[in-house]
Amino acid sequence: MLDAIGVPGIDDLFDEIPATLKDVQLPRVPAGAREMEITRLMQARAAQDGRWSSFIGAGAYEHYVPAAVWQIVTRGEFYSAYTPYQAEASQGTLQLLYEYQSMIAGLTGLDAANASLYDGASALAEAVLMAVRLHKSSRRVLLPASLHPHYAATVRTIVSSQGVELVTLPWCPQRGTLALQALDGLDDHGAAALVIAQPNALGALEDVHALTDWAHAHGMLAIALVNPVALALLAPPGQWGARGADIAVGEGQPLGVPLSAGGPYFGFMTCRGAHVRQMPGRIAGRTVDATGAPGFTLTLQAREQHIRRSKATSNICTNQGLVVAAATVHMALLGPAGLQRVARASHAGLQRLIALLRPLGVRPRFAAPCFHETVLDLGVPVQPVLDAMRERGILGGLHLAPWSGELHEALLVCVTETKTEADLDDYVQAMSAALAHARHPA
Amino acid sequence: MSTLIFERSRPGRCSAQLAPAELACPGIPEALLRQAPPPLPEASELDVVRHYTALSQKNFSIDTQFYPLGSCTMKYNPRAANALAMLPEFLARHPLAPAATGQGVLACLYELQEILCDVSGMAGVSLAPMAGAQGEFAGVAMIRAWHRSRGDHARTEIIVPDAAHGTNPATATMCGYAVREVPTDRSGNVDLDRLRAAVGPQTAGLMLTNPSTLGVFEQRILDIRDIVHAAGGLLYYDGANLNAIVGQVKPGAMGFDVIHVNLHKTFSTPHGGGGPGAGPVGVAERLLPFLPVPIVLRRERPGAAPAYVLAGESERPHSIGRLSAFMGNVGVLLRAYVYARMLGREGMGRVAQFATLNANYLMVELRNAGFELAYPARRASHEFIVTLKRLKDQTGVSAMDFAKRLLDKGVHAPTTYFPLLVPECLLIEPTETESKETLDAFVAAMKAVLEEARTNPELVKSAPHTMPVRRLDDVKAARDLDVAWKT
Numbered sequence: 003m004l005d006a007i008g009v010p011g012i013d014d015l016f017d018e019i020p021a022t023l024k025d026v027q028l029p030r031v032p033a034g035a036r037e038m039e040i041t042r043l044m045q046a047r048a049a050q051d052g053r054w055s056s057f058i059g060a061g062a063y064e065h066y067v068p069a070a071v072w073q074i075v076t077r078g079e080f081y082s083a084y085t086p087y088q089a090e091a092s093q094g095t096l097q098l099l100y101e102y103q104s105m106i107a108g109l110t111g112l113d114a115a116n117a118s119l120y121d122g123a124s125a126l127a128e129a130v131l132m133a134v135r136l137h138k139s140s141r142r143v144l145l146p147a148s149l150h151p152h153y154a155a156t157v158r159t160i161v162s163s164q165g166v167e168l169v170t171l172p173w174c175p176q177r178g179t180l181a182l183q184a185l186d187g188l189d190d191h192g193a194a195a196l197v198i199a200q201p202n203a204l205g206a207l208e209d210v211h212a213l214t215d216w217a218h219a220h221g222m223l224a225i226a227l228v229n230p231v232a233l234a235l236l237a238p239p240g241q242w243g244a245r246g247a248d249i250a251v252g253e254g255q256p257l258g259v260p261l262s263a264g265g266p267y268f269g270f271m272t273c274r275g276a277h278v279r280q281m282p283g284r285i286a287g288r289t290v291d292a293t294g295a296p297g298f299t300l301t302l303q304a305r306e307q308h309i310r311r312s313k314a315t316s317n318i319c320t321n322q323g324l325v326v327a328a329a330t331v332h333m334a335l336l337g338p339a340g341l342q343r344v345a346r347a348s349h350a351g352l353q354r355l356i357a358l359l360r361p362l363g364v365r366p367r368f369a370a371p372c373f374h375e376t377v378l379d380l381g382v383p384v385q386p387v388l389d390a391m392r393e394r395g396i397l398g399g400l401h402l403a404p405w406s407g408e409l410h411e412a413l414l415v416c417v418t419e420t421k422t423e424a425d426l427d428d429y430v431q432a433m434s435a436a437l438a439h440a441r442h443p444a
Numbered sequence: 445m446s447t448l449i450f451e452r453s454r455p456g457r458c459s460a461q462l463a464p465a466e467l468a469c470p471g472i473p474e475a476l477l478r479q480a481p482p483p484l485p486e487a488s489e490l491d492v493v494r495h496y497t498a499l500s501q502k503n504f505s506i507d508t509q510f511y512p513l514g515s516c517t518m519k520y521n522p523r524a525a526n527a528l529a530m531l532p533e534f535l536a537r538h539p540l541a542p543a544a545t546g547q548g549v550l551a552c553l554y555e556l557q558e559i560l561c562d563v564s565g566m567a568g569v570s571l572a573p574m575a576g577a578q579g580e581f582a583g584v585a586m587i588r589a590w591h592r593s594r595g596d597h598a599r600t601e602i603i604v605p606d607a608a609h610g611t612n613p614a615t616a617t618m619c620g621y622a623v624r625e626v627p628t629d630r631s632g633n634v635d636l637d638r639l640r641a642a643v644g645p646q647t648a649g650l651m652l653t654n655p656s657t658l659g660v661f662e663q664r665i666l667d668i669r670d671i672v673h674a675a676g677g678l679l680y681y682d683g684a685n686l687n688a689i690v691g692q693v694k695p696g697a698m699g700f701d702v703i704h705v706n707l708h709k710t711f712s713t714p715h716g717g718g719g720p721g722a723g724p725v726g727v728a729e730r731l732l733p734f735l736p737v738p739i740v741l742r743r744e745r746p747g748a749a750p751a752y753v754l755a756g757e758s759e760r761p762h763s764i765g766r767l768s769a770f771m772g773n774v775g776v777l778l779r780a781y782v783y784a785r786m787l788g789r790e791g792m793g794r795v796a797q798f799a800t801l802n803a804n805y806l807m808v809e810l811r812n813a814g815f816e817l818a819y820p821a822r823r824a825s826h827e828f829i830v831t832l833k834r835l836k837d838q839t840g841v842s843a844m845d846f847a848k849r850l851l852d853k854g855v856h857a858p859t860t861y862f863p864l865l866v867p868e869c870l871l872i873e874p875t876e877t878e879s880k881e882t883l884d885a886f887v888a889a890m891k892a893v894l895e896e897a898r899t900n901p902e903l904v905k906s907a908p909h910t911m912p913v914r915r916l917d918d919v920k921a922a923r924d925l926d927v928a929w930k931t
Contacts, residue, residue: 003801003802003805003880004801006805006808006809007801007804007805007808008808009804012797012800012801013797015797015800015801015804015823016692016693016800016823017823018660018661018663018822018823019661019663019689019692019693020663020665020666023665023666023693023697023698024692024693025565025692025693025694025697026691026692026793028562028563028691028789028792029562029789030558030559030561030562031559031562031563031784031788031789031792032555032785032788032789033788033789033790034785034786034787034788034789034790034791035785035786035788036786037522037524037786040524040528040782040785040786041524041527041528043785044528044531044552044778044782045528045531046548047547047548047549047551047552048531048532048533048534048548048549049533049548050547050548051533051534051537051545051546051547051548051549052533052545053532053533053536054536054541054545056536056538056541058538058540058541060540061540061769061770062538062539062540062769062770064536064538066463068459068489070489070492070493072530074493074496074497074500075496076526077497077500078505078506078507078508079500079501079503079505079507079508080500080503080505080716080717081505081507081521081526081714081716082505082506082507082518082520082521082714082715083503083504083505083506083715083716083717084511084513084516084518084715084717084718084856085715085717085718085719086503086717086718088504088847088848088851088856088857089913089916090848090851090908090911090912090913090914090915090916091503091504091851091856091857091908091911092502092503092504092717093445093446093499093502093503093911093912093913094499094500094501094502094503095499095503095717095718097445097446097448097499097502098496098499098717100448100927100928100929101448101449101450101929103927103928104448104450104928104929104930105483105484105485107927107928108482108483108484108928109482109483109484113928114925114927114928115927115928117718118719120574120575120578120720120768120773121574121768121769121770122769123766123768123769124574124578124767124768150769152766152768152769152770153769155757155765155766156765156766156767156768156769158765159585159736159764159765159766159767160581160618160767163585163588163618163619163620164618164620165620207472207476209476210476211475233478233482234478234481234482235469235472235477235478236472236476236477236478237475237476237477237478237479238478238482241479253769260530260535260536260775261535261536261537261538261539262534262535262537262774262775263534263537263538263539263546263549263770263771263774263775264539264768264769264770264771264772264774265539265574265720265768265770265771265772265773265774265775265776266574266719266720266773266774266775266776267769267770268720275925278925278927284718285927286927287921287922287925287926287927288445288921288926288927289916289917289918289920289921289924289926290916290917290920291913291914291915291916291917292906292914292915292917293914295445295913295914296445297445297912297913297916298445298916299916299918299921301918301921301922301925301927302922302925304922306610307577307609307610307611307613307614308609308610308611308862309610310610310614311610311613311614311623312613312614312616312617312623313617314610314614314617316614316618317577317580317581317611317614317615317617317618318575318577318578319575319576319577319610319611320575320576320577320718320719320720320721321718321719322716322718322719322720323715323716323717323718323719323720324714324716324717324719324720325716325719325720327496327716327717330496331492331496333484334449334484334485334487334492334495334496335459335487335489335492336459336462336484337457337458337459337484337485337486337487338481338482338483338484338486339458339462339481339486340458340459340462340463341482341484342481342482343462343463343464343465344463346463346465346468346469347463347464349469349471349472350469353470353471371471371472371473371476372471373472392542392545397538397541397542397545400540419463419464
């Protein structure tokens, strides 16, 4: 090959690079390891992390993922394909994306979906920017204080340099939901959008109908931030209030995606048909080929960075293709009945846990109804309780002190269908022992 | 088109693996409940497995075809990386579980930060960005934060070469900057005179890919560095083409202040039909405080193993902030870590060597086969450009037609119509994992299509002929928008 090129050695291929720049020393990169060696290392590290009975939710939820899901999507034809720019050679990925868009649009009750964004938090940031583009006359967006603080932080990072003003709305101390009275007290209603989380990060279910109508009555768009599993049970954003929410986004992870220490997940986004041209990200569409036969292609690419460059709706270039493929197979496997059962079992599990904890003097902090997650008041410092439960192999929930000073003795706990009655009994026993110790130290 | 999964749906059909039936939801008011079940398909497990397996078979992929897609680095994705990132304990780990229960995964991430620091020649790395474009966003946001930290609010422009990826100008806009484009000279380098004229007190920075998207190394990179730095701007390295120089040249040595690395390119994590990727960012010393969070820190403990922790905004008050709810695309990061460990320090440089060797061999063979090169006087980096302008003038066969006909020959098409400044271009990147036999077969396929274009242009213009569908109508797709199935 070197002869064909006409150079004596492989290093001569780099002769256009200034010699002073060359540096082949990599002291901080370990020497190469064979597959067997790295397998042993990774297995040891995985074993070190161990397996836990986890009751932490807070934006990432443990659900059972049928074996078929990841076996199918890690087929090389999905795993090692690129973005379907050559549509005729990518009909598998494209049809799958179209089916995904159809499922997530149906789940949220809206007309159109994109092929996904990075995660729930960045999807919310994109929704905020989209709402500002649609509204045209205001760059102000209202966020509930009961939004997951990592979501609020992500939105701040992504929208701050575009002159978007974020206003935080307090939660009602009794209910844990947005207080409608507080909304009416806002001195200036000139905002582009209101973000409505259902459930919110405290686990509380909002009165989404009243909030959506309030936003619309004040000339704002309503952005729904929703848990897709909860939507098997709960009213879809497209049916909130008299007119429905305008944009829905959320974290897609509960749909067949493993927790995996934080990612990769995917953010979903759906909207009314009229708004689709302001949506960021890739979109698959159905069309016909030269013979009139149906087929799929990426569409509305004129919104995107590779065509529109500095005037694109976003700089986003990827979707979370493989993760979306998993979610699509997952939704197809569960179907409407399966997803509803997961949602109902999760809800029932939390109700059971709350009932079992009541005799211990542990009660939900807020009066609003919840889905599969809620804030518990322990009445004692939380961290020692969690530490003691961890000794028994249980991650008892998330301590909320870092979220808000008001919640320093509060624990955010989540139950999904993965928890059996025995798991709940173990939880209650572990907490009972920890509380006894906290209240009456030996 | 295959039958849609919705059209396979039959009322009441379902998988056997359902959660227990819980009929009532006593805690939730009726008004908040859904009135009708969600419109998802009802299918058996076999229906679903067969449907999606059949769909997969309608894709080209690295595992099934040569995929010389320029600027995308479609190299083999080792299976071990997938298997080891999907060990059950890693998959089960909750992102907010205590750090003490995740020392194994955090050790991997910390070591990946170290590896990327070394390879990029940077002082620090954050793994937070979830894709190349998000890495770009983080990088430009850090440039902005740095200028502001010095009270310099006059810098309102980001400079990008006309050959840049579309994400560069789109990113600058997202970060609140105006975009100024500088042209490329005839040899494929940035036009230095025009760059000198473009910089000034309004310049926040320059975004550059090197080797550039034209498939050549920017020879006067040190002059570019001096021009931008002298004007008070910073230099951003778009790591899209790092595969060409990994283990040979470090972007830090070229004077770059910020870099993002596409792990789904150089570190061989899968493209997955469009994602997920990962776009870690590295920075020079002066930008360290601004790195996006979380960052993995290693704390030495006397008499015990070191402890790894995630540092967030409270520990890093000058950070540009969070880019995701949790810790970026950890599963992708683990795949990149495994890949980097298997390559090792001695393997990194070989990647660039063999990627460059394959590209230059292919370039020479295609030239000998009668193809016109965009930059015939230049050495190829890991990729190069063929222009079909003359062929189009002679036969009417466009780069698009040519690409579609290549699909019929069983190879994925190169990148077409990018970069925008070379007419009727094919950007070809073979990568280091392909054999000489594969490259020779590709040359044969290219020659065959060239011959067809001359003797039977209609055959090429109406390609593809052997794919699951014929050429698709993109205009209709945008005009009669159908993006979701309805009953």
